[in-house]
Amino acid sequence: xxxxxxxxxQLEVLRYNPDTxxxxxxxxxxxxxxxxxxxxxxxxxxxxxxxxxxxxxxxxHMAVCGSCGMMINGEPKLSCHTFLREYEGVIRVEPLTHFPxxxxxxxxxxxxxxxxxxxxxxxxxxxxxxxxEGEYKQTPAQLMKFRQYSMCxxxxxxxxxxxxxGLTPEFIGPAALTMAHRYNQDSRDGGRKERxxxxxxxxxxxxxxxxxxxxxxxxxxxxxxxxxxxxxxxxSIDWIVxxxxxxxxx
Amino acid sequence: xxxxxxxREVPPTSWYFRHPRYLRYMSREITSIFxxxxxxxxxxxxxxxxxxPTAWEGFLLGLRSADSIVFxxxxxxxxxxxxxxxxxxxxxxxxxxxxxDFVPGNVISGAHYxxxxxxxxxxxxxxxxx
Ligand code: SF4
Ligand code: FES
Numbered sequence: 001x002x003x004x005x006x007x008x009x010q011l012e013v014l015r016y017n018p019d020t021x022x023x024x025x026x027x028x029x030x031x032x033x034x035x036x037x038x039x040x041x042x043x044x045x046x047x048x049x050x051x052x053x054x055x056x057x058x059x060x061h062m063a064v065c066g067s068c069g070m071m072i073n074g075e076p077k078l079s080c081h082t083f084l085r086e087y088e089g090v091i092r093v094e095p096l097t098h099f100p101x102x103x104x105x106x107x108x109x110x111x112x113x114x115x116x117x118x119x120x121x122x123x124x125x126x127x128x129x130x131x132x133e134g135e136y137k138q139t140p141a142q143l144m145k146f147r148q149y150s151m152c153x154x155x156x157x158x159x160x161x162x163x164x165x166g167l168t169p170e171f172i173g174p175a176a177l178t179m180a181h182r183y184n185q186d187s188r189d190g191g192r193k194e195r196x197x198x199x200x201x202x203x204x205x206x207x208x209x210x211x212x213x214x215x216x217x218x219x220x221x222x223x224x225x226x227x228x229x230x231x232x233x234x235x236s237i238d239w240i241v242x243x244x245x246x247x248x249x250x
Numbered sequence: 251x252x253x254x255x256x257x258r259e260v261p262p263t264s265w266y267f268r269h270p271r272y273l274r275y276m277s278r279e280i281t282s283i284f285x286x287x288x289x290x291x292x293x294x295x296x297x298x299x300x301x302x303p304t305a306w307e308g309f310l311l312g313l314r315s316a317d318s319i320v321f322x323x324x325x326x327x328x329x330x331x332x333x334x335x336x337x338x339x340x341x342x343x344x345x346x347x348x349x350x351d352f353v354p355g356n357v358i359s360g361a362h363y364x365x366x367x368x369x370x371x372x373x374x375x376x377x378x379x380x
Contacts, residue, residue, distance in 0.1 A: 016256050018253040018254055018255065018256070019253060021256075023256075024256055024258075074269060075269075097258065097260075098260070100255035100256060100257045101255055101256040101257075101258070102255050107255075108255050140350050141347070141349050141350045144347065144350045144352075145347060163260070163265050163266070163272055163275075166260035166265065167260055167262065167265065209279075210339065211271075211272070211275045212271075212275070212339075213269075213271055213272070213275075215342075216271060223342065225342055226342035226343065226345070229339070229342055229343035230342075230343060230344075232343075233343060233344070
């Protein structure tokens with residue numbers, strides 16, 4: 001068996017203890033990790049061998065659960081998906097920006113969860129039919145219309161990247177609005193009108209100025225920026241139909 | 251014992267220095283100042299034209315000044331940058347689905363460039379350049 005190569009990794013991790021600290025501070029660690037390792041491996045090694053008080057969230061270690069998001073050298077990333085070999089020198093690890101720090105690298109996701117709920121991220125059937133009539137069917141083309149937007153893993157990297165969310169915390173934000181779009185685009189869904197009450201508002205898509213950072217950092221290639229721009233167009237069409245076409249008011 | 255989550259403020263005026271992609275965004279936003287200023291110049295020109303031949307001649311003379319030429323070059327660069335970033339963004343805002351597939355993004359953006367060139371030539375033709 002070939003020997004796995006190892007490398008010495010230096011990390012600078014932002015620490016915050018809500019019981020004792022008023023400010024966060026950086027702490028330097030040095031660990032030896034496998035050459036093929038990811039930042040999460042280094043953190044786990046630190047926790048196991050050096051400092052059991054270090055806190056961070058993770059679960060799947062394969063970029064599907066969305067819980068290990070953090071800032072790595074200033075960039076929002078999944079730590080289980082960020083290879084150590086791509087970095088030279090000290091790697092700076094911080095909790096996701098724009099979210100309150102609960103402890104060390106653990107942030108409070110409550111605001112995002114609340115917003116996600118507000119866009120009604122579930123199918124609101126066009127017409128209810130009894131179970132005896134069978135399933136709601138969908139063609140592959142109808143599926144493709146929203147498939148990309150259904151790949152979101154709720155990692156909140158897009159919120160950490162979005163300066164509008166940082167500056168205006170009321171903004172519903174990229175992932176939640178994209179979820180609204182995902183269901184609006186679904187042939188089985190009839191809930192668009194209800195969602196528009198959240199989507200087509202100042203806190204909704206109109207807070208977005210198309211910085212595009214969300215799409216650049218999204219690890220699941222959801223492209224939230226595209227969903228938001230499309231919703232701006234359809235919301236504008238709604239407005240024109242309502243206000244400028246005689247008899248268009250619903 | 252207080253267990254407060256730590257809220258970090260976003261600097262309201264200097265946040266765009268935090269990442270190159272924010273600077274890129276701000277530079278795109280700033281181009282709109284030049285585009286706006288050029289529109290204003292056109293309005294002033296119309297107003298001069300309406301005030302008679304001497305006012306119009308004066309306006310034309312002003313356009314030939316070095317300052318004016320520098321401004322026009324800057325405004326042109328800003329407008330081109332703004333237009334290209336806009337055209338490149340159209341593929342996100344207006345995807346076209348045919349059956350199960352999407353038309354490739356560069357076809358959608360490319361179509362905008364083609365229309366841009368055609369319209370530009372049409373205008374040049376109308377003002378008698380050819
Ligand atoms: S849209 Fe992308 S970046 Fe945002 S929460 Fe979903 S997977 Fe994460
Ligand atoms: S641990 Fe699940 S996405 Fe990283």
